Amino acid sequence: MKTQKLNNIFLELFPSSDYRNKPDKENVIGFEIPDSIVEDDPIDIFNFPIRTANALKKHGIVSVSQLINFPESKLVKIPMIGIKTLNAVVLIKEKIAKNCVIEKPSSNKLEVVIEQPKYYENIEIDSIGLSTKATNAIKKAGILTVGQIMRTSEIFLLKQSNIGIKTIKLIEDFKRSINNGQKIDGPDQKTTTTNYLKLKPQENICFPPDKLIDTLIQKCGDGRAMDIIVRRYGLFSGEKQTLEEIGEDYKITRERIRQIQVKSLKFMKYRSVLVKKQLCNLVEDVLYKNNGLISDDDADHIIPSILKTTDYDGSSVFDLMCELGWFQSHMVGDIKFYSPLFNGVKLEKIMDQILEAVGKNEMGVSLIELSKDISILNSISDERFNKIFFILKYCRIDPRIEESNPDLVISENMLSSELENLRFKRFEHSKITKRWVSVITQVLKEAGEPLHFTEITNTVNDHLFSNDKKINVRRTHNILITIPAFAHSGVKGTWGLTEWGISKLSTVELVRECMTKAGFPLHWKQIYNYVGKYKDTKPANILAVLHSRPEFKKIQKGIFWFRES
Numbered sequence: 001m002k003t004q005k006l007n008n009i010f011l012e013l014f015p016s017s018d019y020r021n022k023p024d025k026e027n028v029i030g031f032e033i034p035d036s037i038v039e040d041d042p043i044d045i046f047n048f049p050i051r052t053a054n055a056l057k058k059h060g061i062v063s064v065s066q067l068i069n070f071p072e073s074k075l076v077k078i079p080m081i082g083i084k085t086l087n088a089v090v091l092i093k094e095k096i097a098k099n100c101v102i103e104k105p106s107s108n109k110l111e112v113v114i115e116q117p118k119y120y121e122n123i124e125i126d127s128i129g130l131s132t133k134a135t136n137a138i139k140k141a142g143i144l145t146v147g148q149i150m151r152t153s154e155i156f157l158l159k160q161s162n163i164g165i166k167t168i169k170l171i172e173d174f175k176r177s178i179n180n181g182q183k184i185d186g187p188d189q190k191t192t193t194t195n196y197l198k199l200k201p202q203e204n205i206c207f208p209p210d211k212l213i214d215t216l217i218q219k220c221g222d223g224r225a226m227d228i229i230v231r232r233y234g235l236f237s238g239e240k241q242t243l244e245e246i247g248e249d250y251k252i253t254r255e256r257i258r259q260i261q262v263k264s265l266k267f268m269k270y271r272s273v274l275v276k277k278q279l280c281n282l283v284e285d286v287l288y289k290n291n292g293l294i295s296d297d298d299a300d301h302i303i304p305s306i307l308k309t310t311d312y313d314g315s316s317v318f319d320l321m322c323e324l325g326w327f328q329s330h331m332v333g334d335i336k337f338y339s340p341l342f343n344g345v346k347l348e349k350i351m352d353q354i355l356e357a358v359g360k361n362e363m364g365v366s367l368i369e370l371s372k373d374i375s376i377l378n379s380i381s382d383e384r385f386n387k388i389f390f391i392l393k394y395c396r397i398d399p400r401i402e403e404s405n406p407d408l409v410i411s412e413n414m415l416s417s418e419l420e421n422l423r424f425k426r427f428e429h430s431k432i433t434k435r436w437v438s439v440i441t442q443v444l445k446e447a448g449e450p451l452h453f454t455e456i457t458n459t460v461n462d463h464l465f466s467n468d469k470k471i472n473v474r475r476t477h478n479i480l481i482t483i484p485a486f487a488h489s490g491v492k493g494t495w496g497l498t499e500w501g502i503s504k505l506s507t508v509e510l511v512r513e514c515m516t517k518a519g520f521p522l523h524w525k526q527i528y529n530y531v532g533k534y535k536d537t538k539p540a541n542i543l544a545v546l547h548s549r550p551e552f553k554k555i556q557k558g559i560f561w562f563r564e565s
Contacts, residue, residue: 043067046088055080068093120178121147128174130167137162150175154271165270172273210309212279213317219271220264224250228257229264232540233320238300238313242540255557269324280326282306283318284340287327288384291393296336331506332398333481334488342380350376354394358401364423367392395424399477402426436471437483439463441497450489450496450536453477490535503534510534511545511552521561 234240243254296315303314487502514530553563
């Protein structure tokens with residue numbers, strides 16, 4: 001029994017090893033391989049022992065074609081099938097491949113089907129031009145020929161020492177070149193110094209925009225993994241499902257769903273070289289055309305238009321790409337911002353500097369002054385990036401910032417003197433603001449539940465007299481964010497009264513407060529129960545905060561605490 005388990009492990013780890021390609025003929029005594037084999041012949045022609053033949057037939061292997069097409073990794077797992085039977089099957093396949101003796105019956109007569117082995121089968125691995133360290137590591141794993149490397153999975157190679165992501169990508173390029181018809185010299189020609197990895201016809205491959213996300217998701221694994229990624233990020237509906245909800249459907253634990261999600265993201269990150277390049281170029285170009293910054297509402301309109309499909313939710317696609325490390329995002333209140341990676345410059349730090357600079361002068365700061373104060377933007381070297389337009393775009397989205405001339409259209413030909421007249425400042429709490437606060441409070445009390453800020457704006461304007469100045473959505477949003485009487489409910493865009501028990505603190509701040517009050521590590525469910533008293537949040541949101549924020553760390557399964565500074 002122990003030997004059988006070792007055989008199974010060996011075959012899983014070394015699917016293309018020399019052990020399989022050169023079976024010991026002494027271990028297959030008792031088996032017979034006829035000189036002529038017909039595809040539909042029963043497996044009894046090989047004179048297998050009775051218990052071996054019965055075991056094969058029990059698993060649906062009754063003919064020659066079924067036997068030679070059955071994967072060896074699954075064959076050895078069948079009870080009563082040992083290493084001798086496996087070696088016999090390998091020899092049968094070799095004889096069929098080399099001697100071309102398999103016959104296929106037709107309606108009138110036997111038809112001989114000739115299938116020659118691939119020309120590159122026995123070419124040495126040194127011929128493909130990998131580094132010496134990588135080549136030696138591959139040889140150490142038992143892979144000596146091009147034929148073996150073509151049959152070896154990238155997952156197996158990643159487990160070997162001295163083989164990294166760059167080597168895996170090179171090998172993928174080489175395989176793709178061969179499958180696309182690129183020829184390499186035979187083993188009898190002295191061309192081992194030729195670097196075939198420089199040949200990359202796959203660079204010409206171009207995916208249709210509406211197939212990019214489909215192709216990306218397919219890289220994560222099987223159908224279950226694809227479904228989990230789609231549901232976890234809400235790619236279709238925009239509503240992200242929790243680990244528990246998905247686990248209930250599949251009858252597995254939430255921890256197993258999380259493991260599949262992590263593994264799928266890893267596959268998508270390293271298997272999607274071509275998709276990533278085309279998708280990132282497409283999205284990055286759109287970002288820079290929008291001054292290097294868009295909000296989640298903008299993403300819901302822009303992403304479907306550039307991908308030429310309405311199948312996917314725009315902000316959810318951006319969240320997935322940020323999770324893969326291709327773009328970055330940051331939350332302000334209930335608004336999410338997306339931007340390129342900016343050569344490692346954090347979006348959060350840029351936005352904090354802009355907000356701090358805007359608040360220095362009560363009379364407001366001009367756009368030119370802001371561009372001089374925000375020094376962190378000087379390190380962004382991309383020629384498509386325009387610092388002034390980026391600052392303007394952010395100031396016009398952030399509801400905490402008031403603009404002196406919001407209707408002014410900015411162009412590249414404008415003079416500095418004209419830009420000086422465009423000033424930004426933090427919203428002031430004037431007498432009219434106090435009146436708006438009272439009306440907003442009245443509107444929420446009449447509704448008896450949290451409302452979206454656009455609905456609040458429309459209802460407030462209905463309550464005002466006809467000669468009163470109307471409130472716009474931007475100022476309403478600012479009041480809801482800054483005034484202590486109002487708090488975000490936890491559902492995007494909806495706000496309620498703090499007197500209802502809704503906390504003014506954000507979800508991250510509530511998690512921090514919970515752990516600080518406890519004074520010791522807590523299980524994530526305890527944190528979720530605490531935050532749930534003050535916000536309408538989901539377990540997935542709490543787990544996302546605990547896993548993504550650098551200030552928290554996982555102590556053990558389900559237990560989290562502060563990371564040491």
